Amino acid sequence: MGVPQLGAGGGPATRPERDLVIDLARFFCLGIVVVGHTMMVSPVLHADGTVTTENTLGNQRWFEPVVWVLQVMPLFFVAGGITGLRSWQRLRARGGNAFDFIQARMLRLIRPAAVLLAVMFTGLWAARLAGVDPEVIQLLTAGAGMPLWFLAAYLAAQLNLPLLAGLHSRAPWLTLAGLVALVVTVDCLRGTLPLLAYANMIFLWCAVQQLGFIISDSWLLNLRRSALAGIIVASNLVLGLLVLLGLYPGNMLVNLNPPNLTLLFLGISQAAALQLFRPVLARLARVGWVQKVVALAGRRAMTVYLWHLPLLAAMSGLLLLTRFPQPAGGTAAWWWARPLVLLAVIVLLLPVLALFGRLEERPTSSGHARPRPAAAVVTAAVVVFVPVSDAALNGLTLGLLGGGAACFVLATLLLGRVPARSPADAPPGGSGPPLPHPPLSANVEP
Template identity: 45%
Template sequence: MPDPERAALLARRDVVVDLARVACVLLVVVIHLLMIGVGLDASGAIVVSRPLEAQPWFDAATWVGQIMPLFFALGGFTGLTSWRSLQRRGGTAADFIRARTMRLATPALALFAFFAVVLGAATLAGVDPALLETVAAGTGTPLWFLAAFLLAQCLVPLLARLHERAPWVTLATLAGAAVLVDAVRVATGVVDVGLLNLVFVWGFAQQLGFWYADGWFRRRTSPRLVGLAATAYLLVWPGVEAGWYSPDMLTNLNPPTVPLMLLGVAQVSLLSLLHAPLKLLMSSRAAQAAVFLIGSRAMTLYLWHLPVIIVIAGLSLLVPGAAPEPASAAWWAGRPVVFVVVLAVVWLVSVPLARFETVTAAVHDGFRRPAAAAVVIAAVLAFIPPFAVMEWFLDLQLAVGGAVLLAGSVVLDRPRRLRVGAVATTPTR
């Protein structure tokens, strides 16, 4: 890329956000890699375990490693900046929702179709149903994110308007609603009440990204950012001590709970605190190239890394010495190598899948945007499959049904060809 073009690109971006997003995705891969232990013991028997969760320091580590609140905050930053840019070009809320739906539903369609074919073939081949159920449930674990993130992004136009009118009231309302939902869930024992916090907890985390985009966090002094992060962490503890929340912050993920909001405050504060050195790091061409390269395939990496990890773990059983007993010294020592192999395989997988991730929402000459009603239906169709997986785990029926619904979403969001004599609407991106 020529220097003037590169400088113009960097001037339009917060490269620290790009770095943080890539770091979040890679950390998710590392966590899943350390959670899946498949190997052979001294007798040659297959051992399956979850080594990371067995460590005495695991719960404490999740207070740092649970980075989904930061991911939603980063999504809030990009969502708000994209929404404002779209508004300046005359775009509408329907245009924004359509673009966000397409960019999530299209990559998800490829994955659900893959699962439908593989699980269907395995079922016809007579694979043990219990084994198939376990593998399918495991590989579908990350799909909850698609439902939660799509829901949060669809709310960006509304929440952005509320943010502009009353930022503190909007943030406090989301926080108060999340606390109320958790209180009802704890008092009644009805876990599904917590699903309301898909809106309130993740909406709050996303709203933090709005505040970050407006520069509020970076206008705070370093001592204030440290104090804000420390206070947020300290406020998590009473609920854990009272037994309302698990000390394992990954357990507090689905349904999302109040501690995740507090972790979000701490994480955005710390990111702002480290903004200057991270921006300096991103001033090098090598760092920019690595971050932009991985970032261009971030969704593919997130969606496909777990199936790749499971396949590699299974294949390693066929190679002498490649599958040491999980949690053994040899197993831990081999994780960096496996991590590199997983990234390499996912990158190879991403080559034919690139067109699903780089889908554009542009409406070219001779076409028009779909009606607002079609956009809303498309968003609902895209939300249902990952939400169903979050609630009931992935299986053949959900894979097939999900592929059908996602295909319907993609079709509904496609531009419509103009009739002769009709006037095109303004293209959107």
Template identity: 40%
Template sequence: MTTAATTSSSAAPAVPPGRDLVVDLARVFCVLLVVAIHVMMVGVAVDSTGAVVANRPLQEQSWFPLSTWAGQIMPLFFVVGGFASATAWAGARRRGDDAGDFVRGRLLRLARPASAVFAVLALALAVAALLGADPDLVDVVATGVGSPFWFLAAYGITQVLVPVMARLHATRPWATLFVLVVAAVLVDAVRYGTGVTAVGLLNLAFVWLFVQQLGFAYADGLFRRTPRVVLLVVAVVAYAALVPLTAAGPWSDDMLSNLNPPTVPLMVLGVAQICVLSLVHPALSRLMSTSSARAVVFAIGSRGMTVYLWHLPVLIALLGFLLAVGGPLPQPSTATWWWTRLPIWALVIGLTCLVSLATARFERPPRALPAGRRRASWWLIGAAAVLAIGPPFDVMQEGLDLRNAVAGAICLPLAIWLLGRSRPAVTAEGVHRPAQAQAEAVGPTDVARKG
């Protein structure tokens, strides 16, 4: 894999040796595309009776399902997340950290920014209830605002299992991929055969762990070593396979519908997307050799989790402000509405970056444990994982409401507190061993380093 040379300029931070800037670019692209899709998906206006109505203009378009074959980039998100997880785990092992140290750090990097969002949303929903806001409208708004939280649950599951999956990748990579594919196919077969959608929740593990494995392979250089013609053929075959899968199979041709619970087509899409990324890697690497591109990517990437978690609350707040002051709100799906999506998208990104000024500390790497102390026991880490993943999982299933917003506002800080517990670090010789900092980032802000 070609990497950009280490440079230093006033416009962008210096690039650490071995860092794959294309992974940073891919992650930022994914986040910005998610924001753009949501900006086009949220339509708010006032009808002839003066009532506020909301709809989803993007999903009402006849071409929307086919557009999701390109626009559904969450598989790529998990691929680059797998790359970063593999390199972070390799770095942790070099420092002498164990699996518990690694999982602790990754959970903290998810729970800390999410806790702030849950607290604000719990307060907002409580105020709305006290003010007697229309329950139906609040429900629609809250459900939309909470829709990105599924990522916290799915990504949290994959992060907890990184040490195990990395071991399987190192020892039996192809067998691991095969087992995950078979398991995902069986889950979907039972789900669609019985009509019990809840069975599909098992694929939160199988589908996303498969895509994570692709990221591990990317970190190992598999796609760099693969001839470009083979990458092209695999990408074409993968996209072509979606036609019979969605036409004759039980799966929807709308990749958004295939997201929660995740289904087999997302695995196929992940294969296609990593092949495409590998094909365009040289061109993107040249782009990232420019200081201006690096400055933009690093600026967005350093606050990626904030942008991802806060963009919908910011968008809803912006629309609410325009409603309150009688500002311009074109009717959704009209030509004027579509033309205003680009400035609204840019405004949401800008406002979210302003939010990051107040929330930046939540995206910083966790503090190292004091010298002579080590991380909490696996029992406490396990309990913290349940507390951190549970509320987002509940939101994914039920939609956001006051009950699970309050649950998140309580459970996530408790998870952070448990992960901050420590115990004396004593080696077999009775010497205190300094704790290691968990400095790697997670999710949208993962550090993209080659192992």
């Protein structure tokens, strides 16, 4: 049940109820990513002074079947489709347009990233001036910048959401089929045109996002549990067949960047699993302490995601300069040290969250402020995607890190602040639910 509120016309309006299951799913995904990275990053100092990094967990043969379950990026985009569509529908009901939606979404995502890029550039440039080997600087730059690909893909999907939502409202299955056809076309041509494979960072993740639209329409809720289980089994069987035929690698980490069709089948399986286990997840999510932890983490999820890997890389790099024991990756001592590494990353995240966590909150100005011009919003999107596309195609460098920070700050200035719509701005009769007041939940976004 929603919480009764007064609508614009004085009548009752209903505040949309937070979907605790989506909050919990996002928290689970974030936890899997952070824990997984602590078991992957393993810098090695060689006798000649050079430093390389190993993906210890990714190099384990037994991990390939496990990652079919733990590759949770599709679930991130399914959840983003659910919450994004609901946010767009609320905004439209209050008279907002696509540029208002894009402005709010970009500000929510790029403000934390702008600070991260600026801090990374400053710290690594200072390290270079202090005489740290440029090879080490580049290694830390490339490793710490890995989370930015997710930011680029998620932004691309969310900025296309108003267009895709309109197509979905008219022809949901045809829209999904069209996106899947584009994904397959890109996969077929990626052998002859390797750079074209990166187009699936848009097509693939938009297709997975559409699965969230389908859940938001309650279509999966009308299916029997046996049907949901059948979808899970069928999608994994098709995925297994694609791998057995040699069309795609079996390692879902390899399939992640640039993404391919395999992740769509994982997304289908995870979307069905989310609905199949929804009753159990709902009971767990309503537990008091679980709800508090999940809500707190959800309001700072982007900060945690963006900062955890740079902090892990910096900590690992600094330890190489000390006499602290450095067990070889994959050894028993290395595995036993992982809980300590995870704890250290969490401790390092706490001051970062205290300093920069508020950048995720919706930057709202006076209710009488005017929205930004469409040209400013479009320019900001271009300014953001120029360095992001360069990094995706050519890798992140120290110079690009500084240029990216400048571009993100410029985009933030172009976007300004989001005008808070007063009750008088709502459609006559109070149609359309009000936007939630801060602090925003993990899944009710402006």
